[in-house]
Amino acid sequence: xxxxxxxxxxxxxxxxxxxxxxxxxxxxxxxxxxxxxxxxxxxxxxxxxxxxxxxxxxxxxxxxxxxxxxxxxxxxxxxxxxxxxxxxxxxxxxxxxxxxxxxxxxxxxxxxxxxxxxxxxxxxxxxxxxxxxxxxxxxxxxxxxxxxxxxxxxxxxxxxxxxxxxxxxxxxxxxxxxxxxxxxxxxxxxxxxxxxxxxxxxxxxxxxxxxxxxxxxxxxxxxxxxxxxxxxxxxxxxxxxxxxxxxxxxxxxxxxxxxxxxxxxxxxxxxxxxxxxxxxxxxxxxxxxxxxxxxxxxxxxxxxxxxxxxxxxxxxxxxxxxxxxxxxxxxxxxxxxxxxxxxxxxxxxxxxxxxxxxxxxxxxxxxxxxxxxxxxxxxxxxxxxxxxxxxxxxxxxxxxxxxxxxxxxxxxxxxxxxxxxxxxxx
Amino acid sequence: xxxxxxxxxxxxxxxxxxxxxxxxxxxxxxxxxxxxxxxxxxxxxxxxxxxxxxxxxxxxxxxxxxxxxxxxxxxxxxxxxxxxxxxxxxxxxxxxxxxxxxxxxxxxxxxxxxxxxxxxxxxxxxxxxxxxxxxxxxxxxxxxxxxxxxxxxxxxxxxxxxxxxxxxxxxxxxxxxxxxxxxxxxxxxxxxxxxxxxxxxxxxxxxxxxxxxxxxxxxxxxxxxxxxxxxxxxxxxxxxxxxxxxxxxxxxxxxxxxxxxxxxxxxxxxxxxxxxxxxxxxxxxxxxxxxxxxxxxxxxxxxxxxxxxxxxxxxxxxxxxxxxxxxxxxxxxxxxxxxxxxxxxxxxxxxxxxxxxxxxxxxxxxxxxxxxxxxxxxxxxxxxxxxxxxxxxxxxxxxxxxxxxxxxxxxxxxxxxxxxxxxxxxxxxxxxxxxxxxxxxxxxxxxxxxxxxxxxxxxxxxxxxxxxxxxxxxxxxxxxxxxxxxxxxxxxxxxxxxxxxxxxxxx
Numbered sequence: 001x002x003x004x005x006x007x008x009x010x011x012x013x014x015x016x017x018x019x020x021x022x023x024x025x026x027x028x029x030x031x032x033x034x035x036x037x038x039x040x041x042x043x044x045x046x047x048x049x050x051x052x053x054x055x056x057x058x059x060x061x062x063x064x065x066x067x068x069x070x071x072x073x074x075x076x077x078x079x080x081x082x083x084x085x086x087x088x089x090x091x092x093x094x095x096x097x098x099x100x101x102x103x104x105x106x107x108x109x110x111x112x113x114x115x116x117x118x119x120x121x122x123x124x125x126x127x128x129x130x131x132x133x134x135x136x137x138x139x140x141x142x143x144x145x146x147x148x149x150x151x152x153x154x155x156x157x158x159x160x161x162x163x164x165x166x167x168x169x170x171x172x173x174x175x176x177x178x179x180x181x182x183x184x185x186x187x188x189x190x191x192x193x194x195x196x197x198x199x200x201x202x203x204x205x206x207x208x209x210x211x212x213x214x215x216x217x218x219x220x221x222x223x224x225x226x227x228x229x230x231x232x233x234x235x236x237x238x239x240x241x242x243x244x245x246x247x248x249x250x251x252x253x254x255x256x257x258x259x260x261x262x263x264x265x266x267x268x269x270x271x272x273x274x275x276x277x278x279x280x281x282x283x284x285x286x287x288x289x290x291x292x293x294x295x296x297x298x299x300x301x302x303x304x305x306x307x308x309x310x311x312x313x314x315x316x317x318x319x320x321x322x323x324x325x326x327x328x329x330x331x332x333x334x335x336x337x338x339x340x341x342x343x344x345x346x347x348x349x350x351x352x353x354x355x356x357x358x359x360x361x362x363x364x365x366x367x368x369x370x371x372x373x374x375x376x377x378x379x380x381x382x383x384x385x386x387x388x389x390x391x392x393x394x395x396x397x398x399x400x401x402x403x404x405x406x407x408x409x410x411x412x413x414x415x416x417x418x419x420x421x422x423x424x425x426x
Numbered sequence: 427x428x429x430x431x432x433x434x435x436x437x438x439x440x441x442x443x444x445x446x447x448x449x450x451x452x453x454x455x456x457x458x459x460x461x462x463x464x465x466x467x468x469x470x471x472x473x474x475x476x477x478x479x480x481x482x483x484x485x486x487x488x489x490x491x492x493x494x495x496x497x498x499x500x501x502x503x504x505x506x507x508x509x510x511x512x513x514x515x516x517x518x519x520x521x522x523x524x525x526x527x528x529x530x531x532x533x534x535x536x537x538x539x540x541x542x543x544x545x546x547x548x549x550x551x552x553x554x555x556x557x558x559x560x561x562x563x564x565x566x567x568x569x570x571x572x573x574x575x576x577x578x579x580x581x582x583x584x585x586x587x588x589x590x591x592x593x594x595x596x597x598x599x600x601x602x603x604x605x606x607x608x609x610x611x612x613x614x615x616x617x618x619x620x621x622x623x624x625x626x627x628x629x630x631x632x633x634x635x636x637x638x639x640x641x642x643x644x645x646x647x648x649x650x651x652x653x654x655x656x657x658x659x660x661x662x663x664x665x666x667x668x669x670x671x672x673x674x675x676x677x678x679x680x681x682x683x684x685x686x687x688x689x690x691x692x693x694x695x696x697x698x699x700x701x702x703x704x705x706x707x708x709x710x711x712x713x714x715x716x717x718x719x720x721x722x723x724x725x726x727x728x729x730x731x732x733x734x735x736x737x738x739x740x741x742x743x744x745x746x747x748x749x750x751x752x753x754x755x756x757x758x759x760x761x762x763x764x765x766x767x768x769x770x771x772x773x774x775x776x777x778x779x780x781x782x783x784x785x786x787x788x789x790x791x792x793x794x795x796x797x798x799x800x801x802x803x804x805x806x807x808x809x810x811x812x813x814x815x816x817x818x819x820x821x822x823x824x825x826x827x828x829x830x831x832x833x834x835x836x837x838x839x840x841x842x843x844x845x846x847x848x849x850x851x852x853x854x855x856x857x858x859x860x861x862x863x864x865x866x867x868x869x870x871x872x873x874x875x876x877x878x879x880x881x882x883x884x885x886x887x888x889x890x891x892x893x894x895x896x897x898x899x900x901x902x903x904x905x906x907x908x909x910x911x912x913x914x915x916x917x918x919x920x921x922x923x924x925x926x927x928x929x930x931x932x933x
Binding site: 056099101 | 647648656657662
């Protein structure tokens with residue numbers, strides 16, 4: 001391309017010799033201090049405040065409609081693009097409490113979503129800015145996503161909705177293929193839960209909320225494995241290795257989450273709703289069998305194993321059988337149950353990778369997977385979101401005004417021991 | 427490369443992609459029903475859909491789409507090659523700083539200095555080299571969008587370090603970044619004064635206190651970080667040619683026998699970060715150029731294959747690009763002196779003052795114009811009130827040959843006033859104003875310093891004294907506000923003068 005050579009040629013002259021360096025008077029040393037101290041010129045600042053960035057659009061091209069989500073990450077709004085009349089979801093990046101500048105989690109989220117273009121992963125359209133009213137030089141950033149009509153948690157809580165096994169199979173296939181793409185791109189999702197699984201209007205399932213996601217590193221042979229934080233994943237979907245404080249986890253933590261979601265599709269409610277890490281471990285033991293050396297050889301190397309095992313009322317009860325089959329009689333399909341059984345393996349090494357799981361026999365048996373689950377949601381009039389429906393882990397957060405409309409929580413089975421007040425399997 | 431050969435390249439690329447798509451299609455359509463779902467999904471994963479490829483064909487190198495995407499993070503650097511569209515190319519020729527009166531030489535110097543600071547800062551922060559490279563490339567990108575005059579490059583350097591550390595997953599605290607930058611600045615000053623950097627000469631450098639300057643610098647850093655992100659539209663991810671160099675060397679069979687060439691090429695690339703080649707060429711091209719240069723400049727140079735075609739053409743690189751990059755890299759080594767930071771800053775400050783003065787002048791002119799309009803209105807009203815029955819005459823006053831003496835006089839006066847203002851503007855009164863501003867600023871700073879000294883010298887714990895100093899500052903504030911009121915009155919007076927009659931002193 002001809003412009004290459006001409007451009008560089010001209011620019012090169014700039015690097016050429018020290019010809020005109022002598023023409024500048026060297027400033028007195030007292031002034032150097034002054035020059036280096038910050039110099040604010042009001043007009044320049046004003047210029048900066050009013051300048052429009054050409055690479056980033058202002059939020060004013062979207063019209064906010066209503067709030068559809070709320071959490072630690074910030075707020076999510078439904079909005080409409082004024083130009084194309086398309087629906088989008090706006091996710092506000094909270095920056096009030098950030099002392100270290102732009103939050104690295106948000107940076108990761110943008111970075112990863114820019115790379116991840118896949119039918120089963122939410123589509124990041126762009127990043128927008130808005131000028132905040134309260135403080136003058138604090139711009140807010142919004143992530144603009146393609147709007148999805150429902151989330152799985154909201155959908156499952158709708159009792160009128162009849163979900164066929166073929167729907168579950170199709171949705172699982174979408175879920176696993178999204179997860180597969182994620183893991184191939186060397187990214188851990190770290191917040192798999194039904195509320196983070198969206199369904200678009202066309203009935204295509206999409207993974208969302210990469211607020212906790214991060215790229216992982218392939219450990220080198222002669223170097224210690226990298227350590228990650230173990231305070232990730234919503235408690236109800238947290239795998240046993242995380243509950244035992246593992247910091248060298250891998251993609252299998254997301255597979256456990258996928259298993260929980262799969263079971264949830266039949267049960268219609270999160271299967272293990274512990275209220276603390278200890279209780280969650282007990283629930284896992286009661287459902288999936290005791291955690292010990294036989295099912296998981298490496299379990300005693302976990303950092304918190306000793307603490308958990310020696311506590312007075314142990315969180316790791318022994319001698320419990322695996323009652324998954326009895327608890328899930330609604331799964332008529334043996335192949336389907338086998339897959340679920342694999343996904344919910346206690347030992348992360350025995351859990352299949354997402355790539356293996358998607359090749360499971362179940363997906364090739366009858367009834368065959370469909371393209372999408374449009375027929376499932378076609379008759380739904382309103383969007384089903386966990387936030388608007390009002391259930392889930394964060395149900396009680398900032399929702400005082402809607403308390404009364406909330407459906408009653410699940411009735412508690414009567415035969416539970418006194419220690420497990422709100423801990424229910426389902 | 428001429429446009430003809432570019433078109434040729436494009437055609438070849440198209441053919442390649444077409445053949446790939448054709449090759450790919452049958453596997454998805456003829457796969458058995460049982461395997462269909464799995465296979466199809468794989469295909470989707472490995473290759474982006476054909477529609478997308480057609481869309482991207484315009485801007486992607488010919489190798490695009492040939493490479494399966496599985497198991498690697500694909501970072502889009504093409505978006506930031508500035509040679510792709512017309513407006514960016516113009517910017518590359520004419521960086522935005524030049525519009526503010528910065529000379530080409532100083533601009534290049536600033537780029538060099540900024541990159542050097544980022545590189546050294548990254549080493550002091552113990553960041554990986556990839557983070558240093560990312561920081562430098564972001565710095566370069568940013569200043570092809572924004573002017574050095576309007577955005578203080580010190581803040582940008584700090585923000586780039588902070589941002590790069592986050593992007594490369596090795597986050598550093600902003601306190602650390604500030605400390606490092608502070609030290610770098612002091613080191614630079616020692617170097618500038620002619621002293622060598624030894625243990626003795628750097629002994630006086632201490633970690634900066636947590637004080638006003640620190641908080642200001644921190645806030646500026648965070649602000650600038652956000653501005654960088656907004657300016658670059660969040661495209662801050664960089665594809666580094668490091669691994670490409672290794673791969674290409676391996677392809678040339680150099681990894682085992684000639685590690686020195688690999689090392690040298692690697693060094694060239696890291697030094698090349700100080701130039702803007704990353705805005706102009708793809709990482710692949712840069713990697714080729716670095717190996718090309720290394721093979722020639724290493725102690726025992728070797729000839730890399732050149733028949734039937736140059737080896738780098740196998741990697742989609744033209745000899746013209748390679749030569750241009752090599753030249754630019756070699757020029758980098760021709761420079762002998764360190765960038766003169768204070769001098770650059772002096773230059774920048776001069777420009778900033780000039781801009782401010784210009785703006786002030788424009789503002790003044792606008793105000794004067796407003797005042798004149800107002801005066802005219804008042805005058806018209808006055809005229810109406812006195813000569814209410816002459817209204818018709820008033821309207822056509824300008825054209826009528828026999829207008830009143832008084833009117834003519836007033837108009838003359840107005841003209842004279844205008845002339846005077848024009849003259850002043852030509853003399854650029856703003857410069858004086860800027861200097862005045864400077865002085866005021868300096869005085870204020872000196873005040874503050876004196877106060878700080880007082881506080882530290884005398885008993886620090888004495889509450890009464892502190893309160894006195896606080897009251898002193900309150901006094902200072904009062905004085906300042908008085909001065910401001912005075913200034914405002916002065917300007918108001920000026921306006922009145924402008925509108926009605928020439929100032930008394932002139933009479």
